[in-house]
Amino acid sequence: MKKIAIVGAGLVGSLQAILMAKKGYQVDVFERRPDLRKADEIGGRSINLALSDRGWKALELAGIADEIKKMSLPMYGRKMHDVEGNLSDLPYGLNGEAIYSVSRGGLNQKLMNLADDYPNITYRFNRKCLDLDLKSNTIAFQNTEENKKEEYTYDQIFGTDGAFSAVRSRLQKTPMFNYSQEYLSHGYKELVIPPNEDGTHRIANDALHIWPRGEFMMIALPNMDGSFTCTLFFPMKGELSFDTIKTEEQVMDFFQKTFPDAIPHMPTLVEDYFENPTSTLVTVRCSPWNYEDKVLILGDASHAIVPFYGQGMNSGFEDCTVFHNMYNEMEGDWDKLFETFSTSRKPDADAIADLALYNYIEMRDLSGDPDFLLRKKIEKKFAKLHPDKWMPLYSEVTFSHIPYSQALKGGEVKNKIMEQVMQMDNIHENWDTPEVMDKMLELL
Amino acid sequence: MKKIAIVGAGLVGSLQAILMAKKGYQVDVFERRPDLRKADEIGGRSINLALSDRGWKALELAGIADEIKKMSLPMYGRKMHDVEGNLSDLPYGLNGEAIYSVSRGGLNQKLMNLADDYPNITYRFNRKCLDLDLKSNTIAFQNTEENKKEEYTYDQIFGTDGAFSAVRSRLQKTPMFNYSQEYLSHGYKELVIPPNEDGTHRIANDALHIWPRGEFMMIALPNMDGSFTCTLFFPMKGELSFDTIKTEEQVMDFFQKTFPDAIPHMPTLVEDYFENPTSTLVTVRCSPWNYEDKVLILGDASHAIVPFYGQGMNSGFEDCTVFHNMYNEMEGDWDKLFETFSTSRKPDADAIADLALYNYIEMRDLSGDPDFLLRKKIEKKFAKLHPDKWMPLYSEVTFSHIPYSQALKGGEVKNKIMEQVMQMDNIHENWDTPEVMDKMLELL
Known part of the structure; x- marks a missing residue:
């Protein structure tokens, strides 16, 4: 043997x-x-990590x-936090699928x-x-x-x-x-949202939280013990970066301005920021x-x-x-x-x-963008109407076993179609009309 | 200190x-x-290596x-050998410039x-x-x-x-x-053309010899002792490759078919082929x-x-x-x-x-192509007429001290212009007319 x-x-x-x-x-x-x-x-x-279908299959x-x-928490979608603290939801799947925080x-x-x-x-x-x-x-x-x-x-x-x-x-x-x-010019630092005193989660525990801020972002994934692991993805160098945010005052000031709704949930923010290492992304x-x-x-x-x-x-x-x-x-x-x-x-x-x-660009940049959200809505509607013809790229990657290379290729085709759809007249008003669905069928 | x-x-x-x-x-x-x-x-x-202006400046x-x-030999151009043994010349510079074999x-x-x-x-x-x-x-x-x-x-x-x-x-x-x-899928092997008995070179010693063969090529640079160092650039694997040419008979057969005019000058070809290592290109x-x-x-x-x-x-x-x-x-x-x-x-x-x-693609592929040669001729004519407006990319890289990145960018611009010029009606007949020069001036 x-x-x-x-x-x-x-x-x-x-x-x-x-x-x-x-x-x-x-x-x-x-x-x-x-x-x-x-x-x-x-x-x-x-x-923590997000397990999805490809991982489950191997397990x-x-x-x-x-x-x-049993030791993982389903996250059914992204919960986006804007600077005013307003929340919006973007489900991961078309049919209630989840990824699992473990x-x-x-x-x-x-x-x-x-x-x-x-x-x-x-x-x-x-x-x-x-x-x-x-x-x-x-x-x-x-x-x-x-x-x-x-x-x-x-x-x-x-x-x-x-x-x-x-x-x-x-x-x-x-x-x-x-x-x-090849390293990204951005790195990351892990921070924490601890549990409530009774051990429950301080914010919704069935979603992946994102604070998209254009050039950078913070995310939070729920843990079984009631806490969240937050990750700040942020430039390593430059005007607003790990390099420049380096005093307690600067940290608090930056978070107050950028992630104000998160601060009440992060009592150990300053300690965490200075104790936890800044890691690179390769x-x-x-x-x-x-x-x-x-x-x-x-x-x-x-x-x-x-x-x-x-x-x-x-x-x-x-x-x-x-x-x-x-x-x-x-x-x-x-x-x-x-x-x-x-x-x-x-x-x-x-x-x-x-x-x-x-x-990374999509998460930090586009999830705050109305065009991006509309696009997702149109895609979802079409995919529900024609499940045999259209599976969104995210679903193919996350909830299928289609080879990644095939998903990427298909994604490029779908991307071109959606670009044309988004250029239709008054698409923000008319997106829910049959014409849009017909146009997509035609373009396919 | x-x-x-x-x-x-x-x-x-x-x-x-x-x-x-x-x-x-x-x-x-x-x-x-x-x-x-x-x-x-x-x-x-x-x-041997080819020294050109950037190297000389540092020396x-x-x-x-x-x-x-004193210990180098000027090469004023490429001397191309076709399969029938016909030679053609392509000067390196517009004004008799040389690169130097050392x-x-x-x-x-x-x-x-x-x-x-x-x-x-x-x-x-x-x-x-x-x-x-x-x-x-x-x-x-x-x-x-x-x-x-x-x-x-x-x-x-x-x-x-x-x-x-x-x-x-x-x-x-x-x-x-x-x-x-990143490795090329092609490697190389050095071979030799020894001197004549009287110590002179067997083939022209004021040029870099190229045997362009599309998918691969051989080149030869003169040495001071009357010999040439030949280099065969060739696929490592595949139908016709270092992997498949591995008996004495296969070597001779391949060279007879591919580089027939070189064989009389390469008495130690078979020994060299098997004694010299196959090297990679990274x-x-x-x-x-x-x-x-x-x-x-x-x-x-x-x-x-x-x-x-x-x-x-x-x-x-x-x-x-x-x-x-x-x-x-x-x-x-x-x-x-x-x-x-x-x-x-x-x-x-x-x-x-x-x-x-x-x-590599240009050398092994295009130097045998009439369009390529015509293009070089037109470029040369224009550069001679307007030396302040046009220096061919090869000259900028080899005979100037313009930063490489700038030469590359300029080369892309010139490339686009030449593509348009080559699409002019009957360009092979009309290349030497003033219209072609005017068109280039206009496109610049």
């Missing part, structure tokens, strides 16, 4: 471990950090979807616990990947607990060690390896994702994206689903499997990377 | 060492390889231009010898850069001769260690560092090029490009000229100097990277 290594015990690594163990392989999972289940607290901050494959659903740490723990039930999975924590010998497929680790170097040899190695992947760094040195890392693209039939990188290691489409984890989980299906089709031919996976999945990773970058 | 390190004793590193030593700094130059002046031969192969600054000119090893030796004349320059060979501590600006090297680790601390560090720069690798791990490496882009006022990367380390515009070395040398001028403007303010250099020079590096990629 082949021996398989998984480098990185995060979400994608732990899920892939379970899927490979189910197939009967001997799986060793290596993780740079200590076992997060034994840590006193899961980091200092509570990071179902691992048999853990029901359990995770704790990254909690989800990771569940996956690890499930993996522990497999006698053929061994976790090895405190192992920092130092180097890979691609000839012999041997990985060198620093055992940071015992302060010694260890080497292990495997038939196949999966690199699931994130955006700053050590496994990928090794591949980057092989000939013909294309690679790019897009990583590379190819190929494999080295012969020996190494394959998955998830953020091969395609790290910005978080604005809520598809980072979901696309990583979908890697596992796609790999699993391909494995069943071509069992035994690892060379073909790795190469085919890398070649065929890469365009989808590129597509969701582009969509995620674009969606 | 500040202490300065230069990591990489190649062409740009040695030139920058001289320029910094001229300013009175204490300069240490580190090189991974042994002193190439003590090696028995300069590698196995004779690599003049270092006071070494005259000496280098030996990379020879040029590097001269620069090192010149550097040795400065008591404030110390070369340290056999030092492999292991790591940089950016806080203290300390570089760790492996002394590969004595097999020990060494550390040195500097005020400023210049990384001139090429396309696979170790200094850049360290910067790549800092936040907000954008980076990409474009590297990154930003920023500096880390505070501590580290700056130059030349291929910050902008490696493909060789098809003959501007790799020239753009690296121009980095030194531009840096030198900026230094004189803002002496003392290293922080501003490094940041300004990085910000202002980067668009020019991007421009020449794009131009070099595009020129």
Whole structure:
């Protein structure tokens, strides 16, 4: 029986471990950090993620979807906060679909616990990947607990060690390896809206809150404990930026002017602002994702994206689903499997990377724009009338399993049609007339 | 007096060492390889490069231009070889300008010898850069001769260690560092046309020879010893590629069909083909090029490009000229100097990277095309009539000091005009009429 290594015990690594163990392989999972289940607290901050259909499908494959659903909160739409504190709603789906706010740490723990039930999975924590010998497929680790170097040899190695992947760094040195890392000029900082005293949520807990402000934005996702994790996405440098907002007074002043309705809910704003780090936002693209039939990188290691489409984890989980299906089709031919996976999945990773970058502009800019909201309304009406002809791009990405690259292409077509529709005479008055629907049918 | 390190004793590193030593700094130059002046031969192969105006200007600054000119051969144009062995000429300049074929090893030796004349320059060979501590600006090297680790601390560090720069690798791990490496699907192999028995050149030695063949090409540059260095640029994989041409018979067959007029001049073709490595072609882009006022990367380390515009070395040398001028403007303010250099020079590096990629298509594809040749003729005529209004893109890049980014922009404008001119009625018959010149004046 082949021996398989998984480098990185995060979400994608732990899920892939379970899927490979189910197939009967001997799986060793290596993780740079200590076992997060034994840590006193899961980091200092509570990071949450939005699970959607692609993620759920992979969790179902691992048999853990029901359990995770219990620890997640459905968000049925965006709740937009304008500067006066007025709220407006924009549902995510046409038919009441939701995306689910879930704790990254909690989800990771569940996956690890499930993996522990497999006698053929061994976790090895405190192992920092130092180097890979691609000839012999041997990985060198620093055992940071015992302060010694260890080497292990495997038939196949999966690199699931994130955006700053050590496994990928090794591949980057092989000939013909294309690679790019591109940072946004904006970064982010996590803040918090704590629960009410009775443990309930201070604002609606069935939506993703957005404070769109053109050049930047804040969002908030609900947690199970009644709190919200807020994230301020903001320029790193420039006139109004993390660089310039640096005294307590400046923070309060900026929030008073920009997010006045949020302030009463953020009693620890100033402390959080100064205690929490400012993090960067990177897009990583590379190819190929494999080295012969020996190494394959998955998830953020091969395609790290910005978080604005809520598809980072979901696309990583979908890697596992796609790999699993391909494995069943071509069992035994690892060379073909790795190469085919890398070649065929890469365009989808590129597509969701582009969509995620674009969606930042949409979220911070357009969700406050009446034209944008009208457009969504018209699209929704048409899609309800002709569900076989039109699924909005957001729904295809979030609530379907259509390949991302296909969704992107279809989105460009729909975009052109909607641009023409929005140029119809008096569209703001006439949008609800049959002429508009007919025009769309004609344009399709 | 500040202490300065230069990591990489190649062409740009040695030139920058001289320029910094001229300013009175204490300069240490580190090189991974042994002193190439003590090696028995300069590698196995004779690599040559094409020096043009931007390169010459930097060599003049270092006071070494005259000496280098003596060891270089002017090439006044491209000499194209078609499959039947017919030759046609395409001059490089409007006024008899030339680019100069020079030996990379020879040029590097001269620069090192010149550097040795400065008591404030110390070369340290056999030092492999292991790591940089950016806080203290300390570089760790492996002394590969004595097999020990060494550390040195500097005020400023210049990384001139090429396309696979170790200094850049360290910067790549800092936040907000954008980076990409992109390989062409084509690679190259060097071959040779040896001298005649009397030491003379077998084919014209005042031109760059091109065998354009659409999907690929071979070129040849003359050397001082009567030989030519030929380079076959060819797909790495695919039906007709390095992957498929792999027996002696296939090599001979391919060359007989494709480059028949070259075969009589290539008696060692088969040996060379199998002995010489197949190399890859990479474009590297990154930003920023500096880390505070501590580290700056130059030349291929910050902008490696493909060789098809003959501007790799020239753009690296121009980095030194531009840096030198900026230094004189803002002496003392290293922080501003490094940041300004990085910000202002980067668009020019991007421009020449794009131009070099595009020129591969032009060289292998268009130089055999009558439309392309006619277009060049019309451009030349107009430029001669209106030298103040029109300089062909190739001339701006090769024979001027106009920033590359400006040349690229101007090239796009000229391109559009020429497209319209080429669509004039019967242009192949009427190109030499005043109407064509008038039309161009009008379009400008």
